[in-house]
Amino acid sequence: MKPLLTIFTCPKPFTREPIARIQNNAIGSWRGLGPEVEVLLLGDEEGVGAAAQRFAVRHLPDVARSPWGTPLVSSLFARAEAACAAPVLAYANADIILLPDFVQAVREVAARTNRFLIVGGRRDLRLDAALDFLPGWEEALRRAVRTRGRAHPPMGSDYFVFPRGALGVLPDFSIGRAGWDNWMIFRGRTLGLTVVDATAAVCAVHQDHDYGHLKGERLHRHPESLHNRRLAGGRSLGTLLLADADHELSGGGLRRRPLRWGALRRELQMRLLLRWPSPRAGDIIRTLLYPMRTGREHLGALRRPFRRG
Numbered sequence: 001m002k003p004l005l006t007i008f009t010c011p012k013p014f015t016r017e018p019i020a021r022i023q024n025n026a027i028g029s030w031r032g033l034g035p036e037v038e039v040l041l042l043g044d045e046e047g048v049g050a051a052a053q054r055f056a057v058r059h060l061p062d063v064a065r066s067p068w069g070t071p072l073v074s075s076l077f078a079r080a081e082a083a084c085a086a087p088v089l090a091y092a093n094a095d096i097i098l099l100p101d102f103v104q105a106v107r108e109v110a111a112r113t114n115r116f117l118i119v120g121g122r123r124d125l126r127l128d129a130a131l132d133f134l135p136g137w138e139e140a141l142r143r144a145v146r147t148r149g150r151a152h153p154p155m156g157s158d159y160f161v162f163p164r165g166a167l168g169v170l171p172d173f174s175i176g177r178a179g180w181d182n183w184m185i186f187r188g189r190t191l192g193l194t195v196v197d198a199t200a201a202v203c204a205v206h207q208d209h210d211y212g213h214l215k216g217e218r219l220h221r222h223p224e225s226l227h228n229r230r231l232a233g234g235r236s237l238g239t240l241l242l243a244d245a246d247h248e249l250s251g252g253g254l255r256r257r258p259l260r261w262g263a264l265r266r267e268l269q270m271r272l273l274l275r276w277p278s279p280r281a282g283d284i285i286r287t288l289l290y291p292m293r294t295g296r297e298h299l300g301a302l303r304r305p306f307r308r309g
Helices: 019-031 048-055 073-083 100-110 137-148 180-190 223-232 261-275 279-289 291-308
Strands: 005-009 037-042 058-060 088-092 116-119 123-125 159-163 194-197 205-207 247-250 253-256
Touching: 005 019, 005 073, 019 037, 019 048, 019 205, 037 048, 037 073, 048 058, 058 073, 073 088, 088 100, 100 116, 100 159, 100 247, 100 253, 116 180, 123 137, 159 180, 180 194, 180 223, 180 261, 261 279, 279 291
Parallel strands: 005 037, 005 088, 037 058, 116 194, 123 205, 194 247
Antiparallel strands: 088 159, 116 159, 247 253
């Protein structure tokens, strides 16, 4: 049976807890989505090959890396597209548990259009045990999400679903660092794809963890996060939110997102950026639409060297 969907990811090393347990929970949930779903693990971090064998999924060890040694988004997406058999691909972070509503959302959008990018928000949840994947585990998890889960702020996305070839060649972003997930929404809008916010239709569960792999650096201040933002075109092009998706998927189906009064200025910014998609134009547009905010940012940048001194 030819798969409908290939889910691919680039796990961290399976050498410390709770990261190993968290990644096993996520991959196990994907593996349980049925024969329509193929799972692909990329990278040669310690333990990834063993995890692929344990879950009986495919493993591609060779990926290009940044000067810091971090796998590149461009390489991961290109390798997955070249290797998979499915017409639709989904990148998901290796700490995200996905349930059958994820596959249903992909089916529903793919039945309406063949040019799309599905993104979505997550529910944050602390899980202190490995999932057993015995009958009833999904309902137990949904109950835990309802009672203890927290909706994450609608900033970036932890998964991206797209037809093969829809996104083209991507920049050399570093995976697992800030900046590139917001830019992906801009990429979809720029290419004229139907960009779908599936937050209301998909229960994507992010398992709480620390960021010890960053060795004390804050994620948004990490050198690779700053590099990602430069590749994305700076603050103007690389900070789109889930609200900038032009469609949404919910229990009522797929529909174009209605314009709301409070979002008119942001939508105007989005449409001007699509017409003039350059960092220079983006900075001018942002300054004209948000003069007070950009003024405070410039003032803060001027004061920063004096504070260090």
